[in-house]
Amino acid sequence: MATQFSYCSSSSTTFTPSSFKNETHLFSRFHILPRKSHSCTWISLIRPRIRPRKHFQLKSSNGHPLNAVSLQDVGTSGVPLAKNDMEPQGKEESLPFSQSENLGPQLSITVVGASGDLAKKKIFPALFALYYEDWLPENFIVFGYARTKMTDEELRNMISRTLTCRIDQRENCEEKMDRFLKRCFYHSGQYNSEEHFAELNRKLQEKEAGKLSNRLFYLSIPPNIFVDVVKCASLRASSTSGWTRVIVEKPFGRDSESSGELTRCLKLYLTEDQIFRIDHYLGKELVENLSVLRFSNLVFEPLWSRNFIRSVQLIFSEDFGTEGRGGYFDNYGIIRDIMQNHLLQILALFAMETPVSLDAEDIRNEKVKVLRSMRPLQLDDVAVGQYKGHSKGGKSYPAYIDDPTVPNNSLTPTFAAAALFINNARWDGVPFLMKAGKALHTKRAEIRVQFRHVPGNLYKRNFGTDLDKATNELVLRVQPDEAIYLKINNKVPGLGMRLDRSDLNLLYRARYSREIPDAYERLLLDAVEGERRLFIRSDELDAAWALFTPLLKELEQKKIVPELYPYGSRGPVGAHYLAAKHNVRWGDLSGEAS
Numbered sequence: 001m002a003t004q005f006s007y008c009s010s011s012s013t014t015f016t017p018s019s020f021k022n023e024t025h026l027f028s029r030f031h032i033l034p035r036k037s038h039s040c041t042w043i044s045l046i047r048p049r050i051r052p053r054k055h056f057q058l059k060s061s062n063g064h065p066l067n068a069v070s071l072q073d074v075g076t077s078g079v080p081l082a083k084n085d086m087e088p089q090g091k092e093e094s095l096p097f098s099q100s101e102n103l104g105p106q107l108s109i110t111v112v113g114a115s116g117d118l119a120k121k122k123i124f125p126a127l128f129a130l131y132y133e134d135w136l137p138e139n140f141i142v143f144g145y146a147r148t149k150m151t152d153e154e155l156r157n158m159i160s161r162t163l164t165c166r167i168d169q170r171e172n173c174e175e176k177m178d179r180f181l182k183r184c185f186y187h188s189g190q191y192n193s194e195e196h197f198a199e200l201n202r203k204l205q206e207k208e209a210g211k212l213s214n215r216l217f218y219l220s221i222p223p224n225i226f227v228d229v230v231k232c233a234s235l236r237a238s239s240t241s242g243w244t245r246v247i248v249e250k251p252f253g254r255d256s257e258s259s260g261e262l263t264r265c266l267k268l269y270l271t272e273d274q275i276f277r278i279d280h281y282l283g284k285e286l287v288e289n290l291s292v293l294r295f296s297n298l299v300f301e302p303l304w305s306r307n308f309i310r311s312v313q314l315i316f317s318e319d320f321g322t323e324g325r326g327g328y329f330d331n332y333g334i335i336r337d338i339m340q341n342h343l344l345q346i347l348a349l350f351a352m353e354t355p356v357s358l359d360a361e362d363i364r365n366e367k368v369k370v371l372r373s374m375r376p377l378q379l380d381d382v383a384v385g386q387y388k389g390h391s392k393g394g395k396s397y398p399a400y401i402d403d404p405t406v407p408n409n410s411l412t413p414t415f416a417a418a419a420l421f422i423n424n425a426r427w428d429g430v431p432f433l434m435k436a437g438k439a440l441h442t443k444r445a446e447i448r449v450q451f452r453h454v455p456g457n458l459y460k461r462n463f464g465t466d467l468d469k470a471t472n473e474l475v476l477r478v479q480p481d482e483a484i485y486l487k488i489n490n491k492v493p494g495l496g497m498r499l500d501r502s503d504l505n506l507l508y509r510a511r512y513s514r515e516i517p518d519a520y521e522r523l524l525l526d527a528v529e530g531e532r533r534l535f536i537r538s539d540e541l542d543a544a545w546a547l548f549t550p551l552l553k554e555l556e557q558k559k560i561v562p563e564l565y566p567y568g569s570r571g572p573v574g575a576h577y578l579a580a581k582h583n584v585r586w587g588d589l590s591g592e593a594s
C-alpha cells in the first residue's frame with residue numbers, strides 16, 4: 001500500500017522565501033537570452049562580441065522586453081558589468097573558455113540527482129542539444145550533484161557514454177561535445193547537508209569568478225528529498241547577484257493533502273516565481289501546437305464546443321511495462337503517473353477559453369478556470385486494469401507483479417480509462433475520455449476530437465446504418481511520428497457515387513526537414529528565460545488534485561481490483577464499456593493507417 005512521507009523535516013521551522021533571491025530582484029532582469037524574437041520588440045542592448053552568437057538577445061525574465069535600467073553598474077553597452085568581466089580568465093581548469101566568451105552574466109545549472117536515470121536519459125542530452133544549437137548563454141557551467149562519488153572526469157565520461165540525442169549525427173558533434181564537457185563539473189554530497197551545499201556554493205563561486213550569476217537547480221531526485229534539497233540549496237547555494245530558480249520534477253504529491261504540504265514546504269524557501277514545476281508533456285511539439293491550431297485558424301475555434309464536438313479523447317499508451325521503475329510506480333499508479341498531470345494538462349489547454357494574451361499568467365488563469373469547472377471523478381467514471389504475463393511468438397512477457405520491486409498482491413492500476421466532464425457553457429455534456437496504459441500493443445500519445453454527425457446528412461445511405469463511420473475526426477498525434485490530420489468524407493473518383501474516408505494530413509516528417517527538439521530542451525530553455533507558460537502554477541496543481549483525489553482514495557479504500565489484461569494487448573474491455581456508456585467509441589481502435 002501507499003507509503004506516506006512528510007516533505008518538511010521540520011514543519012515548525014520558519015524560513016522566509018527571502019533566503020533565495022527574489023525573482024523580481026532588479027539584477028535578475030538583466031541576462032542575455034538566447035531566444036529568437038517571437039512577437040515582442042527587443043531592446044538592443046547587446047554589446048559587440050568578438051564571436052557573436054546568432055540567437056542572443058536581451059530580455060527580462062518574464063519574457064517581456066526590457067524597459068528598466070538595473071541599479072547595478074552597467075557598461076557602455078548597457079549590459080551589467082561584473083567585477084571580473086573584462087579581466088583575463090584565470091587557470092585553464094577554472095573556466096576553459098576563451099576571453100571572448102567571458103562577457104555577460106553567468107548561468108550555473110546544477111543537476112541534483114545527476115547519477116540518476118532521468119539526468120542521463122534526458123537532462124544532460126537536452127543541455128548538450130541546447131549548447132550545440134547555441135541556445136545557451138555564452139557563460140554557462142553545469143554541475144552534477146548526487147551522493148555517488150565521482151570526479152569531474154567520471155561525470156564527463158558518464159555524460160558522453162549515455163548521451164544519445166538528436167544531435168548525434170550532426171557536423172562537429174564530437175568537437176562540440178568536448179567543449180560542452182569541459183563546462184561540466186561534479187560535486188558529491190548528501191541531499192540534506194547544508195555543509196555539502198555550502199561546498200557546492202564555493203565551487204560554483206570559483207567558476208563564476210565574481211560575475212553576475214544566475215543559478216538554476218534541476219531536482220532530478222525522488223520526491224521525498226525535494227524539500228531537503230531546496231532548503232540546503234536556498235540557504236547555502238542560492239545566487240547572491242542574479243536569480244535562482246528551481247525546476248521540480250513530478251510527482252508533486254500523491255493527493256491534494258500531500259501536494260498542498262509539498263507546496264507549503266517549498267514555499268518556506270522559495271517564492272512561487274522561483275518554482276518551475278515541470279510536466280514534460282507541455283514541452284512536446286504537438287502540445288505546443290494545440291493552441292496555435294485553435295487560436296490562429298479561423299476554421300477550428302468556431303467548432304470548438306459542445307455544439308459540434310461529440311467527444312474528446314486523450315490517449316497515452318506504452319508498449320513496455322514498468323521495467324526498472326516498479327518501486328516508484330507501485331506507490332503512484334497510472335492515474336497519478338500520466339492522467340492527473342500529462343493528460344489533464346493537455347485537456348486544460350484544449351478546453352480553456354481564449355486567454356487575454358500569450359502571457360504565462362493569462363494562459364495559466366484560463367487553465368485553472370477550466371480545471372475548476374470540472375466535476376471530480378467518481379468510481380463510475382473509470383475502468384482500471386493491470387497487465388498480466390503473456391507469451392507470444394515464443395517470447396514471454398512478465399506480469400506487473402513479476403517486477404521484483406512490486407508486491408505480489410499489488411492492486412496498483414497500470415491502465416486506466418476515465419470520463420471527465422466540464423460543467424461550463426462551452427462543454428456541458430461532452431465526455432472527455434482519457435485512456436492511459438503500460439504494456440499495451442503500441443507506443444502512442446494522441447488527442448482525438450470526434451465531431452457530431454452531420455444533421456440530415458444527404459449521403460447517409462452511403463454509410464449504411466453506421467453513421468459513426470461518417471463523423472469527422474481531428475487527430476493530433478503527439479508521438480510517435482508527429483502529425484495533425486482531419487478525417488473527412490469524399491467521393492471516390494468515377495462515375496458512381498461511392499463515398500470514402502480520407503485524411504487531410506499534416507505529417508511533420510514530410511512537411512519539415514528539421515528534427516523536432518525534445519520536450520526537455522524547450523522546458524530547460526524556458527526555465528532559463530523565466531518563461532513560465534509551460535510550467536504548472538500551484539493553483540493549477542491544487543485544481544488538478546481536487547479532481548482526482550476522491551477517486552484515488554475510493555480506489556484505495558475499497559481495494560478495487562483492476563481487470564487483468566495481457567502484456568501487449570489493447571487493454572481491458574472495461575475501457576470499451578466506459579466509452580459505450582457515453583455513447584462513443586475509442587478512435588484509436590479503428591485500425592487506421594495514418
Ligand SMILES: NC(=O)C1=CN([C@@H]2O[C@H](COP(=O)(O)OP(=O)(O)OC[C@H]3O[C@@H](n4cnc5c(N)ncnc54)[C@H](OP(=O)(O)O)[C@@H]3O)[C@@H](O)[C@H]2O)C=CC1
Nearest residue numbers: 113115116117118119146147148220221222223249250251
Ligand atoms: N526516469 C524517468 O523517466 C522520469 C523520472 N521522473 C522524475 O524525475 C525524478 C528523478 O527520476 P530518476 O532519475 O528516474 O530517479 P532515480 O531513482 O534514478 O534517482 C535519481 C538519483 O537520486 C538518488 N536517489 C535515488 N533514490 C534515493 C533515495 N531513496 N534517497 C536519496 N537519494 C536517492 C540517486 O543518486 P545518488 O545515490 O548518487 O545520490 C539517483 O541516482 C523523480 O522525481 C521521478 O519521479 C519524471 C518523469 C520521467
Ligand SMILES: O=C1O[C@H](COP(=O)(O)O)[C@@H](O)[C@H](O)[C@H]1O
Nearest residue numbers: 250280318325337338342445479
Ligand atoms: O512522466 C512519465 O512519462 C513517461 C513517458 O514519457 P514519454 O515522453 O516517453 O512519452 C512514462 O514512461 C513515465 O512512466 C512517466 O513517469
